[in-house]
Amino acid sequence: xxxxxHPTIADVAQRAGVSTATVSRVINKSGNVTADTxxxxxxxxxxxxxxxxxxxxxxxxxxxRTIGLITPTISDLFFTDLLRGIEQTVYEHEYTLLIHAxxxxxxxxxxxxxPLNHHNTxxxxxFTNSVDxxxxxxxxxxxxxxxxxxxxxxxGTAMPCVTFENKDGAFQMTAHLIACGHRRIAFxxxxxxxxxxxxxxxxxxxxLAVHGLAVDPALIVPGDFNAVVAATAVTHLLHTxxxxxxxxxxxxxxxxxxxxxxxxxxxRVPQDIALxxxxxxxxxxxxxxxxxxxxxxxxAAGRAAAAQLIQLIHTGHADPLTLLPTELVIRESCGWxxxxxxx
Amino acid sequence: xxxxxHPTIADVAQRAGVSTATVSRVINKSGNVTADTxxxxxxxxxxxxxxxxxxxxxxxxxxxRTIGLITPTISDLFFTDLLRGIEQTVYEHEYTLLIHAxxxxxxxxxxxxxPLNHHNTxxxxxFTNSVDxxxxxxxxxxxxxxxxxxxxxxxGTAMPCVTFENKDGAFQMTAHLIACGHRRIAFxxxxxxxxxxxxxxxxxxxxLAVHGLAVDPALIVPGDFNAVVAATAVTHLLHTxxxxxxxxxxxxxxxxxxxxxxxxxxxRVPQDIALxxxxxxxxxxxxxxxxxxxxxxxxAAGRAAAAQLIQLIHTGHADPLTLLPTELVIRESCGWxxxxxxx
DNA sequence: CTGTTAGCGCGTTCAG
DNA sequence: CTGAACGCGCTAACAG
Numbered sequence: 158x159x160x161x162x163h164p165t166i167a168d169v170a171q172r173a174g175v176s177t178a179t180v181s182r183v184i185n186k187s188g189n190v191t192a193d194t195x196x197x198x199x200x201x202x203x204x205x206x207x208x209x210x211x212x213x214x215x216x217x218x219x220x221x222r223t224i225g226l227i228t229p230t231i232s233d234l235f236f237t238d239l240l241r242g243i244e245q246t247v248y249e250h251e252y253t254l255l256i257h258a259x260x261x262x263x264x265x266x267x268x269x270x271x272p273l274n275h276h277n278t279x280x281x282x283x284f285t286n287s288v289d290x291x292x293x294x295x296x297x298x299x300x301x302x303x304x305x306x307x308x309x310x311x312x313g314t315a316m317p318c319v320t321f322e323n324k325d326g327a328f329q330m331t332a333h334l335i336a337c338g339h340r341r342i343a344f345x346x347x348x349x350x351x352x353x354x355x356x357x358x359x360x361x362x363x364x365l366a367v368h369g370l371a372v373d374p375a376l377i378v379p380g381d382f383n384a385v386v387a388a389t390a391v392t393h394l395l396h397t398x399x400x401x402x403x404x405x406x407x408x409x410x411x412x413x414x415x416x417x418x419x420x421x422x423x424x425r426v427p428q429d430i431a432l433x434x435x436x437x438x439x440x441x442x443x444x445x446x447x448x449x450x451x452x453x454x455x456x457a458a459g460r461a462a463a464a465q466l467i468q469l470i471h472t473g474h475a476d477p478l479t480l481l482p483t484e485l486v487i488r489e490s491c492g493w494x495x496x497x498x499x500x
Numbered sequence: 501x502x503x504x505x506h507p508t509i510a511d512v513a514q515r516a517g518v519s520t521a522t523v524s525r526v527i528n529k530s531g532n533v534t535a536d537t538x539x540x541x542x543x544x545x546x547x548x549x550x551x552x553x554x555x556x557x558x559x560x561x562x563x564x565r566t567i568g569l570i571t572p573t574i575s576d577l578f579f580t581d582l583l584r585g586i587e588q589t590v591y592e593h594e595y596t597l598l599i600h601a602x603x604x605x606x607x608x609x610x611x612x613x614x615p616l617n618h619h620n621t622x623x624x625x626x627f628t629n630s631v632d633x634x635x636x637x638x639x640x641x642x643x644x645x646x647x648x649x650x651x652x653x654x655x656g657t658a659m660p661c662v663t664f665e666n667k668d669g670a671f672q673m674t675a676h677l678i679a680c681g682h683r684r685i686a687f688x689x690x691x692x693x694x695x696x697x698x699x700x701x702x703x704x705x706x707x708l709a710v711h712g713l714a715v716d717p718a719l720i721v722p723g724d725f726n727a728v729v730a731a732t733a734v735t736h737l738l739h740t741x742x743x744x745x746x747x748x749x750x751x752x753x754x755x756x757x758x759x760x761x762x763x764x765x766x767x768r769v770p771q772d773i774a775l776x777x778x779x780x781x782x783x784x785x786x787x788x789x790x791x792x793x794x795x796x797x798x799x800a801a802g803r804a805a806a807a808q809l810i811q812l813i814h815t816g817h818a819d820p821l822t823l824l825p826t827e828l829v830i831r832e833s834c835g836w837x838x839x840x841x842x843x
Numbered sequence: 844c845t846g847t848t849a850g851c852g853c854g855t856t857c858a859g
Numbered sequence: 860c861t862g863a864a865c866g867c868g869c870t871a872a873c874a875g
Contacts, residue, residue, distance in 0.1 A: 244601065
């Protein structure tokens, strides 16, 4: 080694007057080493400011001590909560987390040649549809530990997955809107193919049915989990269906867009029209009026996914399905403030 | 290899009827290989669904093709913009990005033993004070490529850094507030030790001085880039200094807290009191009223940092300082809508 | 309790 | 244009 390079385990061994095996033992706290030897080795490590080469460690030990997260995007209010849950759990178990955002590019184009493939990782958390079914199958066929987050396994394949009660949350919210006296309730849907979005719409439909209300297709407009898309759709909706009295948006982002569109049309929330969202994202409480929404346990979902994966890595088993409960958060956008509260 | 393991370069070589060296050549597009041989090798790779082991690659080639980002936190509106800029640039140059959030834990506790150390990375972007001066010096002494983002190098050390014109932006905003007729302008400061925050306060002070206004220490309250902290401080400020006519918050988060505090006190924005923020974060335009703020070119800063680092890795040289311009965004929270615009 | 040694999977000379 | 052989830095038997 010289000034421009990094010290290796051999440098440490030499300086401590021991073999590389001993240095490896103290680093990994494996095997039996005298307290005295440990001290000498640690002193040498500190003096040299040595850090093990993780590539070499992974190669030699066939363990990466790392779990990977594949996600479509990272620029999302949703994502920060999710990540907090995952990180926390991962670190508690002394693993490291590697994150890769696909941004819509197929997994196969990016991962295979690069640092976040299955060689650097003891298992993967797959968020929504960042990886396609075929790739999932291949990974699974090799017994590579996988946990799905907000996404179902390919047909016929058993992979543990974690999600929350989208349908029930949407059902409850729709029921709440009905209890508030609303009848013409529109729904701003999410992206096609997104499972969360699908279940939320399903919950809306079922609640309507249970309460004897017909589902009017003209009242379901596309929002794509996106404020701008939702605003456009709601503006149009307000024109063609002027007599609606409530809007339930599939997520808080589209609720935000709906709010802007409603205000633009000269109507007031909640006096003229009620509005509800889904997620209870950071934004929702700062909207004006504060948004009534469904709280999604996003951070808990992250924790559960990480915990399931680590368990899978260690024991070979995990729960096939983890379903986390959602909860109504009644604020002001529906015009019913705490009517049901603690009496 | 067997069913539960992954194929290696030797499996590919055998199947294609060539040596491992040849496989390596086609993977890395190095050396001269017949079109026919290339095709055979690629077919074998596809058939086996082979992916190179990146640990082994890094070990053998002594290049990670990866740059690392060390950041204090990832749960931040600010961060998503920054990341977008970094990712984009990194991928354009065919590098991969590894992200590590320290969450306040010292770098030395986490990185050295784990997958994101200097062995897996050809260079590092250091965001604010996620890494201390001593560690920076050590890395630098080993000629390890480093770019600092929103942070100055340790005294006496030359490291390229990227930031934007915090002081100038704050100066302009303060001048704008003065031009609006305000005189008793309070400042909600940022975290101690945060350089961005320091420069912003400095800009505020200088603008006051240039316009012949005294800096009243009682008008400077702590906000910590945090809405709750800022709200508490501003509530107190409103009591002790009831005659202030404007508040300039060091970032949009603390502006949001200030807004809540002002409203709570029964005053109106902008009629009773003007409010300005800094960053132009996503939130600011959805506040009520929409927040006048300073637009920080966060994504551009991310792009610049990545570009400088890659240049540094390739050429050994980078610009000592990249200073990106900021820009006033006049919305409604100061009560002066576009007075200066295009006349 | 400690040292020796043989790979882990790959890139890279160097021959041919 | 292609193959053989070595070594990257480390862990994991196996000896002693």
